[in-house]
Amino acid sequence: MAADKPTIRWGIIATGLIASWFAADISIPRPDAKANHIIQAIGSSSYDKGKKFAETHVPGKSPTIGTYEEVFANPEVDIVYIGTPHAFHKQNCLDAIKHGKHVLCEKAFALNAAEAREVFEAAAEKGVFVMEAMWTRFFPLVKSLQHLLHTDKVIGEVKRVFCDFGLQQDIPALPAGSRLKDPALGAGSLLDIGIYSLTWGLLGLGQQTEMPKIVASQHLVDGVDVASAVIVSFPQGQQGILTSTTFAKTPRSFCRIEGTKGAVVVEGFVASAPASYAVHLDGDEEPKKYEFERIGKGFYWEADAVAVDIAAGRKQSEVMPWAETIRVLSILDEVRRQGGARFPMEG
Ligand SMILES: NC(=O)c1ccc[n+]([C@@H]2O[C@H](COP(=O)([O-])OP(=O)(O)OC[C@H]3O[C@@H](n4cnc5c(N)ncnc54)[C@H](OP(=O)(O)O)[C@@H]3O)[C@@H](O)[C@H]2O)c1
Structure with missing residues (x-):
């Protein structure tokens, strides 16, 4: 050790x-x-x-x-x-x-x-x-991409982010006590996987701390959302079009970030675990691809960061601070208010 x-x-x-x-x-x-x-x-x-x-x-x-x-x-x-x-x-x-x-x-x-x-x-x-x-926020790929987008501004001003997280799951066939089926356990695609699409939207569009305008629609089966579609709009016109579903599996290219000079396409088996991104600059014949290796799944990156923060006496992470958790959940609250998914304990 x-x-x-x-x-x-x-x-x-x-x-x-x-x-x-x-x-x-x-x-x-x-x-x-x-x-x-x-x-x-x-x-x-x-x-x-x-x-x-x-x-x-x-x-x-x-x-x-x-x-x-x-x-x-x-x-x-x-x-x-x-x-x-x-x-x-x-x-x-x-x-x-x-x-x-x-x-x-x-x-x-x-x-x-x-x-x-x-x-x-x-x-x-x-x-x-x-x-x-x-954990996704702690991937080296995400840090590299944020630098490319927001410090180096390689694709100019980022204007739109499309992100989808779909996992094909037969929710009605799951046992009654499954956390993916029981609203009393917090079931639904939004909190389970839609939260990643939202995260990509917020990270891709930049470091805005403000609440966006939100337009949302959900499809519910037995009170559980099996499809959620969210548009977040920020004051300078940036929009995130962010979706999740248990109807179908998203292909590897799960996220597209568009700027005034080009676009970035992020790929991976699922939106929580990105593996590569490709930068498509306007006028270029070929995109430039960046691949990121990892052993295991990659949960150690967040665990390392937590240990370092605690050793330094910090009470919050700069990468995932309390205010950001509250902002994300506030957006999800509004999506559920518009879309209709309620948890029984919320009354
Ligand atoms: N970061 C990621 O990639 C990722 C992936 C999957 C899930 N998650 C998150 O991890 C959490 C758990 O998901 P999971 O897929 O691990 O769930 P899971 O396989 O169903 O496991 C949940 C565990 O919670 C405990 N538990 C306590 N009360 C329970 C109850 N009434 N019903 C069911 N389980 C109960 C059980 O452990 P004991 O019986 O041992 O107490 C159970 O094994 C969720 O917040 C989910 O969103 C994150």
């Missing part, structure tokens, strides 16, 4: 899909890692699930297995990673914060902006670090 890097001890709560990806990814040995990651504890609704999770995804280590509450109370845990369904994020965050733990909580950070504000108020009072795990 490198002594010149911060070491951070994680407590992981939930043993679902994303928690398994996160645990496996931060365990990958990387020569360029910015931090040492120790998986200290696993919290689960079932001891057996926790044990199996540890054996499968944290092999050769012996994290403590227990309940969520035991993870929150564990003095050897520095930070809690929350991988539960959306509807539980607020309470899981509040419980971790109450015990003085730092928090990295999966996207969507909460069901709505009001819940997120409640968590950030508690974090500010307790003086702990909290961040939404919007």
Whole structure:
């Protein structure tokens, strides 16, 4: 373990899909890692699930297995990673914060902006670090692209961003308790994958912190949105046309960013994990393509950044600050107000 890097001890709560990806990814040995990651504890609704999770995804280590509450109370845990369904994020965050733990909580950070504000108020009072795990923002590709678009202005002034995140999922065929089907768990394409399309829209259009004008439409099945289409418009005329669906899979070219001198097309298997982008300058015969390698899935980039922030005493990330989480959720709130998707606990 490198002594010149911060070491951070994680407590992981939930043993679902994303928690398994996160645990496996931060365990990958990387020569360029910015931090040492120790998986200290696993919290689960079932001891057996926790044990199996540890054996499968944290092999050769012996994290403590227990309940969520035991993870929150564990003095050897520095930070809690929350991988539960959306509807539980607020309470899981509040419980971790109450015990003085730092928090990295999966996207969507909460069901709505009001819940997120409640968590950030508690974090500010307790003086702990909290961040939404919007991992895509930490990809080197995204940093490189932001520099190309907004510092070097290679395609001139960015005017429009089209982004789609579609995953073909037969929602009606899923079991009743699935987080993708049950509105009480925060189901719907918008919070699950539409949040990435929105993220690309906001990043592609620039560093605006203001709220855009929003026009949205959703198609609901049993109260769950299976298609959401959003237009965000900013005062200088920039527009994001941002969509998500569980009807169909988006092809590899999931995002197009248009400027006054050309366009950039971003590709990847899904919009959450970009792999390359191509710059098409007006007048050029061929686009210039930039490819980005990664081992594993890439969750270690956000994990490294969190560890470095915490070691430096910061309470928020500059890449995914609290105000940005609130802005994103406020936009999603307005999309659902116009589109009709409601969560039962919102009344
Ligand atoms: N960043 C990404 O690329 C990415 C990808 C997928 C999902 N996510 C996000 O990660 C979160 C979880 O998604 P997932 O796909 O990992 O979900 P999942 O596979 O269904 O796992 C969710 C886990 O939460 C725990 N849980 C607690 N109460 C639950 C309840 N009432 N119903 C179901 N599960 C419950 C369970 O773990 P225990 O029984 O062990 O407590 C369960 O295994 C969501 O916020 C989602 O948006 C992010």
